[in-house]
Amino acid sequence: MTTFNRTALEEVLKKRFFYTPSFHIYGGVAGLYDYGPPGCALQANIIDLWRRHFVLEEEMLEMDGSIMTPADVLITSGHVEKFTDWMVRDLETGEIFRADHLIKAVLETRLNGDEQARKAEIVAKSDGNAKSEKGKKKNNKVQAVKLEDSVVADYETTLAQIDNHGGDGLEEIINKYNIKSPETGNDLSKPVEFNLMFESSIGPTGHIKGYLRPETAQGQFLNFKRFLEFNNDKMPFASASIGRSFRNEISPRSGLLRVREFTMAEVEHYVDPKNKNHSRFNEVKDLKLRLLSRGVQEGGKMEPIEITIGEAVEKKIVDNETLGYFLARIYLFLIKLGIKPDRLRFRQHMPNEMAHYACDCWDADIKSSYGWIECVGCADRSAYDLTVHSNRTNEKLVVRESLAEPNVYEKTVLEINKKVFGPKLRQNSKTVEDYLTSLNEEQLEALKKALEDGNGVTKVPGTDGNQYEITNEYLTIKRQTFTEHVREYIPNVIEPSFGIGRILYSLIEHVYWTREGDEQRSVLSFPPRVAPFKCLLVPLSNNPAFTDLVGDLAKRLRKLSIAIKVDDSSNSIGRRYARNDELGTPFAITIDFQSVNDGTVTLRERDTTKQIRENVDTILQVLMNLVEENVTWEKVMETYPTFTQQELD
Structure with missing residues (x-):
């Protein structure tokens, strides 16, 4: 079997016009690519297979949403505050790097050099001419790049846990391993956060701030009520969307694997938070997947275990049946596409790596010549998105279910005395009321205790960040009995999210080979259904x-x-x-x-x-x-x- 030659593959892709850097006759812009005829056809066929596999087979409700998104939507979703990566700068040249990617590249290069050194050392020791002058020089060179076993273990543990670090942790690693700017050897700045969204404005005045969407999900959440209505108020169900998304990558490299404009295919599966079982789980429960759990990574290892998805859910390695069902469906889709099973794994997110909305998340990682690359994310987003958008807009994004038997329960509630509240707080009444009405039961009980401890007086923050004094006459907090004939709940969301460009490139590598005895004759063995x-x-x-x-x-x-x-x-x-x-x-x-x-x-x-x-x-x-x-x-x-x-x- 011939060694994989990425340079030769890239030459084929260039020659056959699969894709090319955008605006190349003007010098190009990093992270932007144009697809040629075979690339367009390949992408269209991947999307067609995705639509058949998910939208049609699962009876999903598809939509096509707006790319331009008002800032308020993404402020509410948390993207303006939290959609960031950590970057470092070469202190001499100003060149910018994404901190975690730079650390990975440097440590993997050192480990790769160590592996080559070990192999060369074995060869040198078994060579009968090793005592020759040439052999001595070769052996000395090997010894110079060889790492201690403890250092190798330390590097491997750091790489296994790299996604669990914030800015301080990344800075500590850079200092610990003396990581420098790769081309110049210059010192690096401290890691700083960088928001990945492209900012824009809507309308000729520029007063309406907007962003190019970083994902297709928000448009689906905002249309939840319409989806539910269209589905005759039946739960569970799923929506789906395919379209362009934009992320202002810090240092786009690795061709189609890290770009600034790309096609996403996303599913939002809405499910009862009290019942995350899936009606078709039995169809996939015996399917074996290679899972790299959080616990294994925290132990400094990166070897996945092969386990049926049924057993993984039963042991709570995977949180619930619906999440497990979609992991299995993702696997079946990628294999059908032509991805090699031995180069596919599912990696669970580390606690600090977890998106702000997720309670469990797995990535389908595909191995290519660039290493393991996340190509599909599958997250349990809980009820986060629908809750925050509901709170922000006062639009009830809920499911209503008639109960066979009434449900009687007690709840801590807030009643505002409007006759006193408004006149006393005047122009500040709205900001204080918005804060108070956002409190959950536990927070209301804490506020009640604060009023009791303060002899009926305490301070609360408004939504503007200022502190305001309130008294017992402003409001009442009490336990109240409710009889519920209709259950009302905000559904949880399971989201499989596919990076089509990453899958496309990974597939190309997986199906590429050369004729035996003639390395100039390259072949791309696409399955017929996706071949351009x-x-x-x-x-x-x-x-x-x-x-x-x-x-x-x-x-x-x-x-x-x-x-x-x-x-x-x-x-x-x-x-x-x-x-x-x-x-x-x-x-x-x-x-x-x-x-x-x-x-x-x-x-x-x-x-x-x-x-x-x-x-x-x-x-x-x-x-x-x-x-x-x-x-x-x-x-x-x-x-x-x-x-x-x-x-x-």
Whole structure:
């Protein structure tokens, strides 16, 4: 097996115009890319498979929301305050790096150097000529880069826990391991927070502040009532959205894996907080996943365990059935797409890494030449988003359920004496009232005690941050009995969120290989359902005798909605096959002089290069079944005789 060569792959992707840096003739802008014809088709096919796998199969309610988002929405959701990464600066050149990524890169490079040193040392010790002058020099070089075992263990523990650190923790690691600016060796600044959203304004006056959305989720939450209505008030259900999102990455690198504009596909599954079971969980409970739990990472390890999702939920490694169900569905989608199972894992977020809204979160990490990359996040967002938007807008984003038996319960409630409250606090009454009405039961009980301890007087903050004095005559806090005939609750949300560009690039790496004995012949083995082009239509030469047959076949293939590429160039058949192998085209129909005489054509399969020869109608039916993945090429080869023809260069 040949060693993976990223440079060679990137050359193929550039040559075949899968994607290219945006505005490249102007020098380009880091983190922005344009997709060419095969890249567009590949992305569209991934999205189509995603829509079939999730939206159609799960009967989700799809929407397309606005990209431009008013600031108030993202202030309420917490993104303005908390959607940040930590960055450091080269103190001499001013170059900026994302702190956690820089630490990872430096420590992994040191560990990789140590691994190479260990291998070289073994070779040197087993070499009979190791005592030669050349051997001595090589061995000295190896010893110079070799790390102590304790240092290796320390590095590995730090890497396992890197996502659990804030700014102070990252600074401590940088100082501890003497991490410098990678190109210059200069000192680095202290880590500082940087908000990742692109700020803008709405309207000609610029008075309405806005942002380009960092995710598609908020538009779905704001339309929750309409979704529930559309679903005839039935729970649980899911909404879904596919579209562009924007994040002003600190230092975009690694091609499509870290960009500033990208396509997301997100699901918001609304569920009763008292019942997070899933009706279809039994369908996936025996599926084995490679899980890297929080506990394993806290122990300084990064080796996942293989366990059924049913057992993982039962042992509370995964919090609930609905979360577990979607982890399994994510796995099935990625495998169907062509991602290799041995290069896929699910990693649980560390406590400090957890998004501000989540109570449990797992990432589907895919391994590429860049290491393990988060490509899908699956979070239990609890009731956070619907709650904060409801509080901010006074719009009740709730589910109402008629109860078979009335529910009688006690609750601590607040009653404001409007006759005293308004006149006493005057222009400050609104800010104090907003604060008081936001308090939960526990906070109301604490306020009641503060009033009792202060002889009926205490101070509270307003929503403007100032302190205001209140007395017993302003309000009453008491326990009250309620009889509930209709249960009202804010649902929790389970959210699978897919980075389409990251998945697309990871897939390309997973399906890339070169022909044995000829590393210049690259192949992209996309599954037929996601391949940019399904079939190459290639006449033996540009002889006019083939023109009508090529035109007729092309027309019939288009009517069957099979994406084709006609290659009637003057290159040899072998070169034309090779060119389309690089595009990942799984099948090729070849038209030759025999086709003109008897109406038969050959069908070639990309990976094996084997062919069958049958009449056009038979070939088209076989091709349809192959493209829809209703039959495998192996089964076709069992059914039809192999046609032998040399591939000429």
